[in-house]
Amino acid sequence: xxxxxxxxxxxxxxxxxxxxxxxxxxxxxxxxxxxxxxxxxxxxxxxxxxxxxxxxxxxxxxxxxxxxxxxxxxxxxxxxxxxxxxxxxxxxxxxxxxxxxxxxxxxxxxxxxxxxxxxxxxxxxxxxxxxxxxxxxxxxxx
Amino acid sequence: xxxxxxxxxxxxxxxxxxxxxxxxxxxxxxxxxxxxxxxxxxxxxxxxxxxxxxxxxxxxxxxxxxxxxxxxxxxxxxxxxxxxxxxxxxxxxxxxxxxxxxxxxxxxxxxxxxxxxxxxxxxxxxxxxxxxxxxxxxxxxxxxxxxxxxxx
Numbered sequence: 001x002x003x004x005x006x007x008x009x010x011x012x013x014x015x016x017x018x019x020x021x022x023x024x025x026x027x028x029x030x031x032x033x034x035x036x037x038x039x040x041x042x043x044x045x046x047x048x049x050x051x052x053x054x055x056x057x058x059x060x061x062x063x064x065x066x067x068x069x070x071x072x073x074x075x076x077x078x079x080x081x082x083x084x085x086x087x088x089x090x091x092x093x094x095x096x097x098x099x100x101x102x103x104x105x106x107x108x109x110x111x112x113x114x115x116x117x118x119x120x121x122x123x124x125x126x127x128x129x130x131x132x133x134x135x136x137x138x139x140x141x142x
Numbered sequence: 143x144x145x146x147x148x149x150x151x152x153x154x155x156x157x158x159x160x161x162x163x164x165x166x167x168x169x170x171x172x173x174x175x176x177x178x179x180x181x182x183x184x185x186x187x188x189x190x191x192x193x194x195x196x197x198x199x200x201x202x203x204x205x206x207x208x209x210x211x212x213x214x215x216x217x218x219x220x221x222x223x224x225x226x227x228x229x230x231x232x233x234x235x236x237x238x239x240x241x242x243x244x245x246x247x248x249x250x251x252x253x254x255x256x257x258x259x260x261x262x263x264x265x266x267x268x269x270x271x272x273x274x275x276x277x278x279x280x281x282x283x284x285x286x287x288x289x290x291x292x293x294x
Contacts, residue, residue: 027199027203028203030199031199031200053195057173057195057198057199094268097261097264097265097268102261122235122239122264123239126232126235126239
């Protein structure tokens with residue numbers, strides 16, 4: 001089971017925001033879609049960064065009332081760790097857990113092709129495990 | 143593997159905030175401790191709610207920066223789902239996925255024992271390789287036995 005399979009299951013509806021957008025736009029987007037992070041893309045469609053709930057909450061104090069009018073590029077996490085379609089579910093789950101992030105852009109030839117969350121990864125892992133258990137159950141019963 | 147083991151590994155310290163405290167104070171705590179959520183206590187020190195990064199961002203979207211001066215109780219998730227120390231990790235992961243939540247206060251008889259996150263649970267599963275020896279498989283083997291399999 002690999003990242004390509006996860007993208008296939010969840011659909012390729014990657015939520016992105018332009019690097020020139022404001023933090024207030026990003027907050028609205030996260031709220032509308034009920035998601036925890038959005039990939040920030042430059043004018044060539046490359047993943048320039050990722051902006052998460054955590055990035056926003058962490059900056060709320062230091063920017064006081066000015067946070068909403070900042071550019072997303074000011075507070076995003078630059079050059080995020082990315083993964084590829086052929087990476088396995090185990091590899092990305094291990095990576096996300098040990099490095100404490102919840103979202104990873106999926107990149108192919110420098111272009112963004114999707115984003116996966118720890119939720120997507122765990123859901124897939126559970127589904128695979130249950131499928132294998134069902135197969136084993138069938139084998140034992142036969 | 144149970145929730146008690148995970149609390150044992152990550153330490154028993156639970157960061158809480160009173161329901162009457164301003165949101166700004168909660169934001170400060172989350173930032174300083176690098177936590178994704180904090181348990182909210184009422185005046186009797188029982189769990190009134192949970193305040194997550196998601197609650198804060200959604201409230202920012204709806205009310206703007208003024209919400210920082212409001213009490214935590216105005217934007218928290220009240221009466222959150224909780225678990226107990228003998229809860230099964232795999233079952234709770236599935237419950238959290240189903241409800242789309244990432245944190246569970248550990249509560250027994252109105253006493254708060256800790257807070258576990260999806261990250262804590264997934265980490266314990268990876269560390270112990272529990273995904274590779276899933277409970278359903280063992281259940282399947284028992285079923286096969288009781289369904290008239292040989293004693294071997």
